[in-house]
Amino acid sequence: MSAATAATAVAPGMESGHYRSSKLPDIKLLMWVFLASDIMFFGTLIGTYLVYKGRSLTGPYPADVLDIPLTTVSTFVLLMSSFLMVLALHALRGDDIAKFRLWTFGVAFFGAIFLGFQIYEFAHFVDLGLTLQGNLFGTTFYVLTGTHGVHVSIGVIWLLSILIHSYVKPWSSKDEAYLEVAGLYWHFVDIVWIVIFTIVYLVEFV
Amino acid sequence: MAVSKVTVPVPAPESTPSDGLFTRPTWTTGIASWLTTVDHKRLGLLYIFTSFLFMAAASVEAFLIRLQLAVPNNTLLSPDAYNQMFTMHGVTMVFLAIMPLGIGFANYFVPLQIGARDLAFPRLNALGYWIYAAGGAFLYSSFFLGGAPDAGWFAYSPLTSLSNNPGNGTDFYMIGLLVGGIGTLVTAMNLIVTIVSMRAPGMTMMRVPVFTWMMLVTSFLIIFAFPPLTIALLQVIMDRTFGTLFYVPEAGGMPILWQHLFWIFGHPEVYIIVLPAFGVISEVIPTFSRKPLFGYPVVILSGIFIGFMGFAVWSHHMFTTGLGPVVNTAFALTSFVIGIPTGIKIFNWLGTIWGGKVVFTTSMLYAISFLFTFTLGGITGIMLAVPPFDAQAQDSYFVVAHFHYVMGGGALMAFFAGLYYWFPKMSGKLMDERIGKLGFWFLVPGLHLIFFPQHIAGLMGMPRRTQTYVAGIGLELPNLLSTAGTFVMLIGLILLLVNIVHGVLRGKPAGNDPWDARTLEWSVSSPPPHHNFDHQPVVNDRDALWVQKYPESVHGERVPESASEPYDAAGIHLPGQSWYPLFMGLALLVFSYALLFHNFWVVGISLAMVFFFTYAWALEGVGGHHFPAGRRGAGQHSKEGHA
Numbered sequence: 001m002s003a004a005t006a007a008t009a010v011a012p013g014m015e016s017g018h019y020r021s022s023k024l025p026d027i028k029l030l031m032w033v034f035l036a037s038d039i040m041f042f043g044t045l046i047g048t049y050l051v052y053k054g055r056s057l058t059g060p061y062p063a064d065v066l067d068i069p070l071t072t073v074s075t076f077v078l079l080m081s082s083f084l085m086v087l088a089l090h091a092l093r094g095d096d097i098a099k100f101r102l103w104t105f106g107v108a109f110f111g112a113i114f115l116g117f118q119i120y121e122f123a124h125f126v127d128l129g130l131t132l133q134g135n136l137f138g139t140t141f142y143v144l145t146g147t148h149g150v151h152v153s154i155g156v157i158w159l160l161s162i163l164i165h166s167y168v169k170p171w172s173s174k175d176e177a178y179l180e181v182a183g184l185y186w187h188f189v190d191i192v193w194i195v196i197f198t199i200v201y202l203v204e205f206v
Numbered sequence: 207m208a209v210s211k212v213t214v215p216v217p218a219p220e221s222t223p224s225d226g227l228f229t230r231p232t233w234t235t236g237i238a239s240w241l242t243t244v245d246h247k248r249l250g251l252l253y254i255f256t257s258f259l260f261m262a263a264a265s266v267e268a269f270l271i272r273l274q275l276a277v278p279n280n281t282l283l284s285p286d287a288y289n290q291m292f293t294m295h296g297v298t299m300v301f302l303a304i305m306p307l308g309i310g311f312a313n314y315f316v317p318l319q320i321g322a323r324d325l326a327f328p329r330l331n332a333l334g335y336w337i338y339a340a341g342g343a344f345l346y347s348s349f350f351l352g353g354a355p356d357a358g359w360f361a362y363s364p365l366t367s368l369s370n371n372p373g374n375g376t377d378f379y380m381i382g383l384l385v386g387g388i389g390t391l392v393t394a395m396n397l398i399v400t401i402v403s404m405r406a407p408g409m410t411m412m413r414v415p416v417f418t419w420m421m422l423v424t425s426f427l428i429i430f431a432f433p434p435l436t437i438a439l440l441q442v443i444m445d446r447t448f449g450t451l452f453y454v455p456e457a458g459g460m461p462i463l464w465q466h467l468f469w470i471f472g473h474p475e476v477y478i479i480v481l482p483a484f485g486v487i488s489e490v491i492p493t494f495s496r497k498p499l500f501g502y503p504v505v506i507l508s509g510i511f512i513g514f515m516g517f518a519v520w521s522h523h524m525f526t527t528g529l530g531p532v533v534n535t536a537f538a539l540t541s542f543v544i545g546i547p548t549g550i551k552i553f554n555w556l557g558t559i560w561g562g563k564v565v566f567t568t569s570m571l572y573a574i575s576f577l578f579t580f581t582l583g584g585i586t587g588i589m590l591a592v593p594p595f596d597a598q599a600q601d602s603y604f605v606v607a608h609f610h611y612v613m614g615g616g617a618l619m620a621f622f623a624g625l626y627y628w629f630p631k632m633s634g635k636l637m638d639e640r641i642g643k644l645g646f647w648f649l650v651p652g653l654h655l656i657f658f659p660q661h662i663a664g665l666m667g668m669p670r671r672t673q674t675y676v677a678g679i680g681l682e683l684p685n686l687l688s689t690a691g692t693f694v695m696l697i698g699l700i701l702l703l704v705n706i707v708h709g710v711l712r713g714k715p716a717g718n719d720p721w722d723a724r725t726l727e728w729s730v731s732s733p734p735p736h737h738n739f740d741h742q743p744v745v746n747d748r749d750a751l752w753v754q755k756y757p758e759s760v761h762g763e764r765v766p767e768s769a770s771e772p773y774d775a776a777g778i779h780l781p782g783q784s785w786y787p788l789f790m791g792l793a794l795l796v797f798s799y800a801l802l803f804h805n806f807w808v809v810g811i812s813l814a815m816v817f818f819f820t821y822a823w824a825l826e827g828v829g830g831h832h833f834p835a836g837r838r839g840a841g842q843h844s845k846e847g848h849a
Contacts (some may be wrong), residue, residue: 013407018323019742020771022403024418026326029403033395033429040433046465048441048452055458133449136458161821 025177028184035188038151042192045147046199047056050141067121073131074117075197078152082190085183088140095173104179107186108159111152118149142154148196151189158182163192176198230782233321242783244328247734249634250337253310254625254752256339260302261788267295269692272656276689278677288673290357290375295344297379299387300475302342304613307621308482308701309334309393313422314632315324316397318727319415321406321743321750326399328781330392336791337389341382344798348378355379358671361442361670363453363464368446372778374802377446381798384439387432388794394428397421406726408745408765408772412506414779415725416499419506420485421525427474427481430517435471438464447804453776462527469520477516481509481682483620484551487573490623491555493723494570495562501554515544525596534593541591545584552581567721568642572623575650584742586661594796601671606663610657619650622702629706630720634732635713642703649698653687655691659684724749726827737780741835774835782829790819836846 013019022029088103122142130138159182165171171179233239243249271291273281283291313331317324325331331588348354352374357365366376401422405414441452442464451457453464484505492499499505500808521529521537554575586608590596597603629637663684668675675681719728726743727734729751744765749752757764793815801807 014773014776018776018779019407020403021405021407021409024403026399026403029399030327030395033398037391037395037429037433040430041437044434044437048437048463048467051460051463052458055460057458133451136451138452139444139452143441144452 012066021030027181028177031181031184035184038188042147042195045140045144046085049144049200051175052136056137058135060125060130060137061130062137062200065125065130066201066204067124068205070117070195074114074121075193076191077110077117077194078114078190081107081114085186085199088102089176089179089183092130092171092172092176092179097166097171100171100179101163104159104163104166108156111156111159111186115149115156118145118150118152124126131205132157144200145196148193151192155182155186155189160183208398214515230669230784230826239497239783242785243412243786244324244332244781244787245736246317246324246328246331247632247639247736249331250312250314252335253338254632255308256335256342257303257306257310260298260306260342261304264295264298264303265696267291269696271295272689273690274673275675275685277686278675280674281515283673285673289671290349290354290377292671293355293358293375297345297383299613300359300479300697301383302338304617305390305475305480306338308424308479308617309390311486311621311624311628312397312424312482313393315628315727316400316418316421316711317404318631318730318738319418319725320401320404320409321726321739321745322404323738323778324781325396326375326404327396329784329787330396332739332784332787332843333790334376334389334393334396336788337392337794338386340791340795340798341386341389344385344795345378345382346349348375348382349526353379360465360468360470363442363456363461365465366442366446367453377443377802380439380443381801384436384443385794385798385803387436387439389791390428391432394425394432397425398429399638401425405736406743406745406750407769409750411501413745413748413750416488416505416509417482417485420481420488420509423509424478424481427478427513427516431471431474432476434467438467438471443801445776447558447801460812462524462785465524465527466520469523470517472523473520474516476612477512478577479533479617481512483576483617484509486620486624487555487576487626488551489723489725490569490573490627491558492567492749493547493627493721494567494573495559496722497558497562497563498724498752499554500557500560502748505551505554511547512544515540515547519544522591522596525593526600530594538591538593542588543589545591548584553803567626568637568639568646568719569623569626571646572619572626572650575646576619576623579611579615579650579653580618583616586611599664599670602664603668603670606670606686607657607664610660614657619653625706627721628727629709630713630716631727631732631734631795633710633713634716635709636716636720637705637709637713640770641701641708645698645701645705647698648701649807652691652693652695652698655694657687657691663688719751722755724752726750729754736744737778741767741770744769744773770835777832777834780831780833782827782831784823786819786823786826790816790823793819 013021020026024032046084084103084106088100088107090095091099091103125138125141132138132142162171162179162182231242233242235843240252242246243252270283271288274280274288274291303668313325313335316322345355348595355361355375355378356373357371357376357379361376361379364370364638366380401414401418411419441450445452445454451459453459453461455461488499488505518540519537525534527535555573558575570627586604590599590605590608626637629635663681666680666684668681668684675685716732718731721728722731726739726745729743730739743750746763746765747760747762753760754764793812796815797809797812800806800812
């Protein structure tokens, strides 16, 4: 890699060693494109939920099971995890590795709390008689929120992997793109939850 | 030139150390080198080869369909077998033959056209291919494991419900397309990143070759159109596997939702297939008319406009489902509108030919036949966009004729033009023009003989997807002509294959630029060296190579060779090969079978394999070779890489 530094002046577009026609790192661009596609995945699931809203022939109906205060708490936890994500990236950019590790752990931990709430909620709903096969609300609700839960789980595993990797091979501000990509994903999953929370939970009680 | 004096102190080739679980494989010849390859050119060839295999299978199915329909009351195929044949013919041609053929050309030529060394994510590119190959093999194994899918390529609900369709066939369709779609998605994402961030210095977006431009639009269509299909497939899989209620009318589910989701994907899919074809035509016609493309910006913009409008016309597939006059009118209007940019492009190509010194190579003949045939398919498309007419022609052979003119006479002929155009670059040999032209004069008239009578049969009321017809209602002649056409077209296809084999074995050396072409892929040797470009190309106009060759004939000027210097300083890095794309594809294949046979232990194991390979993939390190730019000669690297 000493070849790049041997060049006397760096030509425009050559900052990363080989010529690139975009300022964005490849992985970041890839993540943006993936998220654009993921919008359509969630859009289709949310669309299905809305099309089938109010069409269940038997209960339990949304108003019978949804618990706004409980889900508000878990939503708040997820929102705060996004805040920690920002702090983690900021710390890494400033080469403050201890804080970067702390906040990254915090994001994963808050994500895990959110998942705990979701597992509790699912178990509770099943107790109340809402099952995957019972009615259309159950079918659409579990598949939509379950898909979101899978996204959060992947995010938690990803962040924990970053945390572990930061001990194996010390991270520095040079690696910020890798964390930022995970952050983009995390914020996206968070935003999707806000949409789901609004459409599935809040609208029910308007 | 001064280029060779650039001080690059790296001794070549320098192996980059790998810190992964396994070292990166370094085979350069033999089967393992193909299984582990991440080279976009090899993957492009694999895509093209595999798509031809599937096209052969689809041709056999089409042939059986036509034999069955040759005479009335025929009993060659049972209704059940007939359903499997037309379903698999459609699924294969759309998902396994024509679309991957376009992606194969894109793999090979997008990096070369934009002056890049490879795609942005070479391993991801390999993953896309292996998932496609695994998905295709999975779908075709259905013939031996309980019967192929038989609900049509659109698999309308509730035909696909467990009670209506208890066999495995529908599961093969749903799971196969779900997994295969992942491969298409990652390839599209990869192409977008590549085209945005790996263009050569000076290649602004309005200097990008049209084929690459159309692949960019296509890739965006893929990333937005495939998710609705993926979710719809997931819903049916959930219905059939876990007893959910998405498409169960008794529980309030609405089968029409499947139609909406399918066509929200399905109509953009038409453009996913045909925009790359437009791109090929936009390369072939200027080259053989020896003129720049007429109205380049308009061609690009109408391509983008088609991309947008492609998402606004899906309900014209559903005019007879009772959506009501307002919805039907709206979608009729958007469908008329999407005909405008397509028509504009036709005039752009005609304007390019107009006044040009046209060279009638086989490639150009296919391109011209594309203009005729695609326009005919477009005209019947506009007819079908009129709801009252559609109500009459719906589900008749008129529709079959329409989309075969667009897909077969349009997209496929364009890709054959592309095959004849790019074959010398890919193989280093020329195809025989006499065999090529002879084949053309069987293939294209054969195609019209098959599909033109189907317009008439359709207007006389012959329904699609029906195994036979009775005698004495006037359907004998069009059907007999149509079946006769398959034999004529078959001769053309055989001559095409003969020409390919003949070209590979006995073809005359092609040289770098046999067509006196315009874009950068023709500036390197045929086939191109592993690293593509010895020097980073620098671009100062459209038709970058043409400007280099004939600076006096255009407003541009030659780029001096020294312009590459600052960009060559970092040398060329070739990525290491990898087993993980293949392993990941195999894990997904295991997943597919496990899900199909409801073996959830194996589903868990296969997902654990995917999980493990993800880490192995992430941690296997960069690998590969780094060496200074400016080396001459193809194949030089591969010998060194072996050492």
